[in-house]
Amino acid sequence: MTDIQYHCGFVAIVGRPNVGKSTLMNHLIGQKVSITSKKAQTTRHRVTGIHTENNAQFIFVDTPGFQTFHKGALNETLNKSVKDSLGNVDCVLFVLEAMRFTGADREVMALLPKRKPVILVVNKLDKAKDRDALQAFIAEVQAEFAFAGVEVVSAKHGQRLSELLEQVRPHLPESMPLYPEDMVTDKSxxxxxxxxxxxxxxxxxxxxxxxxxxxxxxxxxxxxxxxxxxxxxxxxxxxxxxxxxxxxxxxxxxxxxxxxxxxxxxxxxxxxxxxxxxxxxxxxxxxxxxxxxxxx
Ligand code: GDP
Ligand code: MG
Ligand code: K
CATH class of the missing domain: 3.30.300.20 (K homology (KH) domain)
Structure with missing residues (x-):
């Protein structure tokens, strides 16, 4: 028995294009690893970002499957790609833009795994000024899925990201780190x-x-x-x-x-x-x- 419990696991960040997934991952790991753009479809590769702190290692997985969403309906390839990327993770972050819950968001939501912890991440907090409206918005989304937790953040401004990590940590298995603690990506x-x-x-x-x-x-x-x-x-x-x-x-x-x-x-x-x-x-x-x- 050791007295320090180390947690390490895989976290998928999913959501329709432009909700801020890449920005979120970049901020979480503190460096520019994934690729952000105002246009959708820039993430052409599955990019892994790694963040290690306080006896926990978070290994983030981006989900390129969502790039075809702007063309409309889900297709089988996309479905498979999304399921593949969610198949091997320990926790899923479902990212929404505050005060916007669109058809495309619902399509992504339909692919969320039922048996894994999914945390609702309401991003672009800086754009939502009305607190009551924000609470109502969150309640509306929560009514449609059993989330393991909710966090309102601003990926761009780095707000409430440590709170988000604290919510993720207990969902990661007890394990020693898989990567060196100073590593932020496995890409060359x-x-x-x-x-x-x-x-x-x-x-x-x-x-x-x-x-x-x-x-x-x-x-x-x-x-x-x-x-x-x-x-x-x-x-x-x-x-x-x-x-x-x-x-x-x-x-x-x-x-x-x-x-x-x-x-x-x-x-x-x-x-x-x-x-x-x-x-x-x-x-x-x-x-x-x-x-x-x-x-x-
Ligand atoms: P992705 O397609 O989900 O990966 O989204 P990106 O990370 O590429 O972000 C899409 C756009 O949203 C970019 O212009 C970001 O700068 C912007 N964005 C991301 N997070 C925030 C935020 O917290 N507040 C605001 N105002 N904009 C954000
Ligand atoms: Mg992206
Ligand atoms: K960091």
């Missing part, structure tokens, strides 16, 4: 670098985003403490290049500068980043933007 820096560039492309291209587009890490090298990263954005057709590059190179410059800043925060070190756009088949006239650190 290479993978994360590509995800960051992908996020910026989504954010800045919006509706113009080419349907066929790949982001490839062509080089990732340590040069002392400096990371040298080359990333290629591959489009299908020549006429898609200017869309990504923008007039006078403005768009690509913004994308690569912001990506570099995010990478430096995430990797906690200087980054030399080159991002260029090319057509999948050809070599000719690649447009390069050298972003020297400190020279922007």
């Amino acid at each position: 820096e290479r993978f994360l670098a590509a995800e960051i560039v992908r996020e910026k492309l989504f954010r800045y291209l919006g509706e113009e985003l080419p349907y066929e587009m790949n982001v490839e890490v062509e080089m990732f090298e340590m040069d002392g403490e400096l990371r040298r990263i080359h990333i290629g954005v591959l489009v299908d057709k020549e006429n898609q290049k200017p869309i990504v590059i923008g007039r006078g190179g403005e768009k690509l410059k913004k994308i690569s500068t912001e990506a570099r800043i995010d990478m430096e925060k995430l990797f906690d070190g200087k980054v030399f980043l080159q991002v260029w756009v090319k057509v999948k088949s050809g070599w000719a006239d690649d447009v390069r933007f050298l972003r020297e650190f400190g020279l922007d």
Whole structure:
């Protein structure tokens, strides 16, 4: 018998697009690991974030299956993907936006497991000014599902997140940590670098985003403490290049500068980043933007 009880387990964060799942996970683990955007559909991979404190390790799982919700009805693939991601977790966080309970929220709700603890997370507390209305809203949602707990938070402003973790902790099995205590993700820096560039492309291209587009890490090298990263954005057709590059190179410059800043925060070190756009088949006239650190 030991006197310290350690808890460790898997937590899924589910909800329709834009309720703030990625923001929540990023804040919980204290670093930018998942990818957030005003547009849905940016989380293309299942991203795991890890947070360890006070003898508990929370392993967060994002659920990419929800990305197709904007197209409307549930389909079988989505159903399966959601069930897969909920099949192996110990606790589920069902995220809603305060004062908004839509058809898409109800579709997600219909997939929640009945035999696992599900905690209702009412996010965007900062947007809900009327307390009585908020209480009524929570009661309305609770009437439709037997939640194991409720927490009102602001993912963006980091409000009431430790209270949320305290609600999750007792639902995690008693177990020693599965990952080192200082680890926040099991993704490689290479993978994360590509995800960051992908996020910026989504954010800045919006509706113009080419349907066929790949982001490839062509080089990732340590040069002392400096990371040298080359990333290629591959489009299908020549006429898609200017869309990504923008007039006078403005768009690509913004994308690569912001990506570099995010990478430096995430990797906690200087980054030399080159991002260029090319057509999948050809070599000719690649447009390069050298972003020297400190020279922007
Ligand atoms: P996801 O699609 O569920 O992963 O949602 P995101 O995490 O990408 O967030 C969608 C949008 O909601 C982003 O613009 C966030 O900045 C915003 N957001 C997230 N949490 C909050 C919050 O607590 N308050 C407010 N006002 N906005 C938030
Ligand atoms: Mg997301
Ligand atoms: K943390």
